[in-house]
Amino acid sequence: MTLHTSQTIIRKSLHHELVDRLQTLIINSELKPGGRVPEKELCDQFGVSRTPLREALKVLASDGLVRLEPNRGAWVTQVTEEEVEEVFPVLGALEALSGELACKHITDAEIEEVRALHADMIESYERRDLDAYFSINQKIHRAILTAARNGTLATSCQALSLRMQRARYLANMTDGRWFDAVQEHEKILQYLVARDGKQLAITLLKHMEAKRASVIKWLQSQ
Amino acid sequence: MTLHTSQTIIRKSLHHELVDRLQTLIINSELKPGGRVPEKELCDQFGVSRTPLREALKVLASDGLVRLEPNRGAWVTQVTEEEVEEVFPVLGALEALSGELACKHITDAEIEEVRALHADMIESYERRDLDAYFSINQKIHRAILTAARNGTLATSCQALSLRMQRARYLANMTDGRWFDAVQEHEKILQYLVARDGKQLAITLLKHMEAKRASVIKWLQSQ
DNA sequence: CAGCGTAATTTTGAATTCATAATTATGTCA
DNA sequence: TGACATAATTATGAATTCAAAATTACGCTG
8 A cells, every 4th residue: 555545545634634734834934934833823723722733743843844842832944055955966866766767657648748738837937927837847747756656756755845845945036047947848848758767867857956056046145 | 550660751752752662663563564553552551641642643654654544543554565666766766866975975984884884794694693684784774874964865765764674574585685685785885985976876776676676575475 | 221030921742531433242133 | 043233332533631841021129
């Protein structure tokens, strides 16, 4: 049984629902990086007691989204330069693997899906619609992960992606970087269509490295 | 109630300590794969209430070591063929990366440490002391991870390793496989000493692939 | 008024309680 | 006896309670 399956089964429990909700709050910066997690407030807001909320916080802490300080509660973690330098290489290795596996398993229908997403993404780029661009971008990466047919890989990738999605760093691209990213995605599609796993892996790795550099640059400009 | 002083938990964050303890119980098969997690018994054994124990179970569930069934409690997950086929490729990619990074950062002193561990491991092999062999084997892999200077990578690797360490599958090697594994480790040491990241990565990847095949073979023989 | 020490309040960590779901035990009837 | 329905028991999920720690408020001294 895969991890994904087991998570689907337990979806109904309160604490799991809270994990999802808190993740969303953190990614949308409704809970500010570096800020306190207001336990009581959130309990009131969600209409639950502290027990399931605190269970959810323990899970989020093990995923690195919050930090638990003994007797001082939970704090939203901040994206630091050191963390970015750590996470992107790992994410690169995992995305590279996902590219290789995807080329082995992807169906023609799935390739068409990615092609359609890619076209939409290009259109968003031409409209300079950053929100739409990023939303579709994520869908493409997720589609490749799905095609890789490896739930463990998908879970690991998404956990690390989440950590990088805190705050809006990734959305802050210069015009030049945005253009380059689109070019990289052209190659990604091309190698996926050709089912060239080796080249796709290399391209995804470079893509992640470029993203790392871009995020670091942004962090240093702050 | 009897106080089990030596086992009673004294550290500050109770749930964290419990995560560790439960992991150990699961890895040592003191909690049997596929079996129920006896909440009340464990509470008595550890001298804690259900609240922190249940918090720990939520974390273990998100790591894939237990499965939570609504209204039916926690169950120790079993290592399945499917899971092995998922986890080892991911672990391979991560270990390969750790090898590459380790070659970049490892100090001479650290190399000497690994060399000493390697010698001990060979000695254990010659004595056919499987327990000692595996213990040292893990120390070597951990030393390489440490040398990689990437905490995120280390955490990810260790989480996946844990999932494969449930039950004693890995310890069930044929004589032939054991010999091959030792040969692979000779190459690992050699490339590490030479600080040849590329070759070390390739070797570690192959090492993981061989381990995967060995575990699958064992699972199928059951 | 600033700085410091102490009391009041709030927050946290963990035990306890309580309603409900699941499991087991008991009793009935063919 | 064995299948089934129902009662008793147990376990679970979540709210509540409680002691201890941390934070804030207050008042005193200089």
